[in-house]
Amino acid sequence: MIQVRLPDRAIKEVSKGTTPLEIATSISEGLARNVLSASYNGEVIEATTPLQVDGSLILYTWNDPEGKKAFWHSSAHVLAQVLEEYYPGIKLTIGPAIEQGFYYDIDPNSHTVTEKDFDAIEKRMIEVSREQHAFSMRSVSKKEALAYYQNEKNSFKTELIENLNDGDITFCDHADFTDLCRGGHLPHTGFIKAVKLTNIAGAYWRGDETKPQLTRIYGISFPKQKLLKEHLQLVEEAKKRDHRKLGSEMDLFTFSKRVGQGLPLWLPKGAALRERLERFLKEAQRKAGYEQVVSPHIGHKDLYMTSGHYEKYGADSFQPIKTPSEDEEFLLKPMNCPHHCEIFSARNWSYRDLPKRYAEFGTVYRYEQSGELHGLTRVRGFTQDDAHIFCTPEQLDSEFKAVIDLVLYVFNSLGFADFTAQVSVREPENPDKYIGDVEDWEKAEQAIINATQEKGLNYVIETGEAAFYGPKLDFMVKDALGRSWQLGTIQVDYSLPDRFDLTYKGSDNALHRPVMIHRAPFGSLERFVAILIEHTAGNFPLWLTPDQVNILCVSEKYEKYAKKVSQLLENNEIRTLVDNRNETIGKKIRESELQKYPYMIIVGEKEVSESVVSVREHGGKDHGAMSLDNFIRLVESTIENEVQEFKT
Secondary structure: OEEEEOOOOOEEEEOOOOOHHHHHHHHOHHHHHHOOEEEEOOEEEOOOOOOOOOEEEEEEOOOOHHHHHHHHHHHHHHHHHHHHHHOOOOEEOOOOEEOOEEEEEEEOOOOOOOHHHHHHHHHHHHHHHHOOOEOEEEEOOHHHHHHHHHHOOOHHHHHHHHOOOOOOOEEEEEOOEEEEOOOOOOOEHHHOOEEEEEEEEEEEHHHOOOOOEEEEEEEEEEOOHHHHHHHHHHHHHHHHHOHHHHHHHOOOEEOOOOOOOOOOEEOHHHHHHHHHHHHHHHHHHHHOOOEEOOOOOEEEHHHHHHHOHHHHHHHHOOOOEEOOOOOOEEEEOOOOHHHHHHHHOOOOOEHHHOOEEEEEEEEEEOOOOHHHOEOOOEOOEEEEEEEEEEEOHHHHHHHHHHHHHHHHHHHHHOOOOOEEEEEEEOOOOOHHHOOOOHHHHHHHHHHHHHHHHHOOOOEEEEEOOOEOOEOEEEEEEEOOOOOEEEEEEEEEEOHHHHHOOOOEEOOOOOEEOOEEEEEEOOOOHHHHHHHHHHHHOOOOOOOOOOOOEEEEEOOHHHHHHHHHHHHHHHHOOOOEEEEOOOOOHHHHHHHHHHOOOOEEEEEOHHHHHHOOEEEEEOOOOEEEEEOHHHHHHHHHHHHHHHOOOOOO
């Protein structure tokens, strides 16, 4: 007999060889019908895997990310099976689950796969699924695995196997299909009730541009047809909200091939939006005791050698800039933190001077492969709302909690109410991924967990997601479509103060190392604006909108009154523009709606004669005629309700 501990700490005593699915059945038939996969002692297994030792069991359903992962990974196997049927001679490579669905990379050989084939492939996938083929894992020797794929003339799988250890290699079988796989599958294919292939794209083998180009087929699947229908509706809504589309329509930003891929150009309206975001955060930071600093866009290579960034990212980043001086090399700034360390080290500090809080809207540059670039969400040059706090170990707790307060203030002011805090810690079994002392890592991780708990945040712990120099707290925000985005990050760092030999004089008159906190509530302005556009569908909070009121002249003879109204509004800090073009009022209204101006004021003969304004709200709500004073009060009260003053 073995003892199996469940998440509610209940212990079940079962015979050796009992499967997670059998344990689920013993709990309830309903649960058993919905179990997709499991983990045992922290290792992902199939629901049908026999258990042989004491341990802790977690059962996963569709409601769990791990359940969805098993579902979509299994679907990738079914896709691969069907692709082999339809295109004999193709070479399979890898087919993982991704955040939304799955993909499979293939070498099409002499075949051409197009979206025209998707309907037939989907139909066959459902046929295979209905046959309820069990997913079965088996161990194979390295020799056996190599022989299998050498016989298949599949150099991609052979390469993968050559990098594996004998004894760690498994195959997954279903129907008459076999694939190299680590595991994490459904009990059988019958769970897959709905499939949609969504896209086809090129991808390089192992993400290396020097290696063969493959064909990547994306898809998504569900246990119910209804869920697929709902998903497709969300996809259509997401297309309408795409920040690239809306950003162009609203004249916020553009890109230029001559400037370079991944380097956004902010148009006047977009620049005004950025400026207001910066002003908003700078004001809150000022009240919280931050000091603004400015650092250059480049730094000497030695700076990043000291920080460790060059060792970790140098090979995959922008390459050094050479100068006329021999052996002198500079790098485009990938992060602001080394510069801020040097600012701190510019003078001597006492414990009485700490904490020092340095803030900067600093532009950084990181090389992303062209295929990874996506609007403003993935770029090569972006501006971080960066700040670094240098404090004593005793101040760490209070400083960390103060940063949490600032992040929450930002979210509340911009309408992000649904979020989860993610505590990202290191992977203990892979110490080479990180820099710094183990003891310091443990202290930093515990400090973050303590602060998160004290603030009453809903949080999860993610192992292996820490930055290379320290653990972090990320805020995973859900937008209006239920999609999760990482916004805002706070990181604790004992390593960089050590690498830069940063010190302060303590009360004992001895020199001590400060603790460093990295934080960025927005993350980057580019990515934040992109997410904000899609979250709001371009209908920004009134306080943030670049132009709050568009004044539409019925004809040019009312332009003088329109400009008078505009001036009075501007005097009350309400941002306006006047549309006095020789166009119909209907066309002006339609274009104003497209530009998503929050308010339109229509000025014609009646408005001039009665000294009023006719007010129309974006979306079609008609406020009718009102005095200018009443309109000003309407705008001011709306803004007051949107954003509260930051209090420390």
